[in-house]
Amino acid sequence: MGNKLTACTSILIGKDASIDGTIMIGRNEDAKAAWPKHMVVHQRGEMPKHFISKDTRLELDLPEESARYTATPEWTDKDGLFEEDGINEYDVAMSATESAYSNALVLGYDPLVENGLNEEAMITVVLPYVKTAREGVQRLGNLIAKYGTGETNGVLFADNDEAWYFETGAGHYWVAQRIPDDSYAVVANQLAIQEIDFNDSANFMFHPGIQEFVEKHNLNPDPSTFNFRKIFGTADRSDAIYSEPRVWAGHQMFSPRQATDETPGSTELPFIMKPDHKLSIFDAQSYLSNHYEGTEFDPLGHGEHAHKYRPISLAKTQESHILQMNRPGANIHWLAMGVAAESTYVPFFNGITDTPAPYKRGKLPAQLNSAYWIFKHASVLVDSHLHDFLPLLRDVQKERNAAAIKMIAETDRRLPSLKGEARATFLTRQSDDYATDTLNAYKKLSLELITKMTDYCELNFNTDENL
Numbered sequence: 001m002g003n004k005l006t007a008c009t010s011i012l013i014g015k016d017a018s019i020d021g022t023i024m025i026g027r028n029e030d031a032k033a034a035w036p037k038h039m040v041v042h043q044r045g046e047m048p049k050h051f052i053s054k055d056t057r058l059e060l061d062l063p064e065e066s067a068r069y070t071a072t073p074e075w076t077d078k079d080g081l082f083e084e085d086g087i088n089e090y091d092v093a094m095s096a097t098e099s100a101y102s103n104a105l106v107l108g109y110d111p112l113v114e115n116g117l118n119e120e121a122m123i124t125v126v127l128p129y130v131k132t133a134r135e136g137v138q139r140l141g142n143l144i145a146k147y148g149t150g151e152t153n154g155v156l157f158a159d160n161d162e163a164w165y166f167e168t169g170a171g172h173y174w175v176a177q178r179i180p181d182d183s184y185a186v187v188a189n190q191l192a193i194q195e196i197d198f199n200d201s202a203n204f205m206f207h208p209g210i211q212e213f214v215e216k217h218n219l220n221p222d223p224s225t226f227n228f229r230k231i232f233g234t235a236d237r238s239d240a241i242y243s244e245p246r247v248w249a250g251h252q253m254f255s256p257r258q259a260t261d262e263t264p265g266s267t268e269l270p271f272i273m274k275p276d277h278k279l280s281i282f283d284a285q286s287y288l289s290n291h292y293e294g295t296e297f298d299p300l301g302h303g304e305h306a307h308k309y310r311p312i313s314l315a316k317t318q319e320s321h322i323l324q325m326n327r328p329g330a331n332i333h334w335l336a337m338g339v340a341a342e343s344t345y346v347p348f349f350n351g352i353t354d355t356p357a358p359y360k361r362g363k364l365p366a367q368l369n370s371a372y373w374i375f376k377h378a379s380v381l382v383d384s385h386l387h388d389f390l391p392l393l394r395d396v397q398k399e400r401n402a403a404a405i406k407m408i409a410e411t412d413r414r415l416p417s418l419k420g421e422a423r424a425t426f427l428t429r430q431s432d433d434y435a436t437d438t439l440n441a442y443k444k445l446s447l448e449l450i451t452k453m454t455d456y457c458e459l460n461f462n463t464d465e466n467l
Contacts, residue, residue: 010028011026012184017279019278026322027288035364036075054077058121093159094323106232118153169191175196175228177272182274185271188246219232255273298311300386336375342382343379344442385456407430
């Protein structure tokens, strides 16, 4: 699906780099400014035994047993499912994909495959069938090696022990790197993984024939090393405008003492970074909501460089998610519908059996019984008079964020005493109540904004009080 390409921004955070010992992987799904998403729970055993992609017509036989998992599919499956992100019942998280580019040299020897495994189907054919992040990497790698892919992509995996970043470099070849526990990575539409250590199986996985492929076709510009980004990726003017500034923004947010020499157009930004301070869930959310605020590059500003670089959070974000693992209670699928900077991340606990009806609705044209459109409605209204209305949105976001932390703490306290069906019922109710309260807060905000907007109408007339 062409509109999915050249989009998305990702973040991965190791457990020792976070403030609370959790592992976080997150991504903005960017495609169209008005293209609804749903939030669903697939039950154990729900998946068909044979899969046919509506996007590429790829056909796969699937394993007999499928696990329960959360997902955010498109509002229509006309062009495929695009389930994008989720956590399964074995506490494996997956987010797919971060679009990237391969260079013409490698594609000449291993072209993209027209009917291969693309973003549209990756969550669907991998996440329900794996019990660890490593298994996820291996299953996806095996499928791409066998069937090929028609896109260059990055895919995020995590479980309660580790986070991995997986990248395809051509039609069939791939690598994956474990994010060190004390580090993080931010990725923006270009191949990110750098040096591969083929003797370090604890931290690297790869297509078994990738070294032979590169050597046979003389693809490595520096044979003394194996830099995946330089061998398979691109480094052109579009990267400097479109991709690298978003990586720079993450380094400035989390590692400013180390990144003093970096600029938005730097072409050698490192993939793995250590943060200057421990990162919280709100740090991850702030990165995915970032639009260079506080700099001359903020598109909401009025300087000559306001629209120089592509921001992280922008109008065509359909949804933004953070999958938070290794929690003391239930793991959390955080979901912000629409533009992350103008929405709220709603926590859905892993183990829920369903989601509120508004989160499963939404199509074109807009309908205000849909979570996607409720958040989008408030966002568009705020945009109409940004200077006056943004503070009102920020008040709602601040209140909802505090309420989320309070609710999660209360849930964690109750969970040890609950098992089986009682646990699932409790988690579902807690998630539903917060999600519904947040929708109501945004409905209320929209009504307040509409009321205030009447004073901005051109047909207003101020009558002389003395008449």
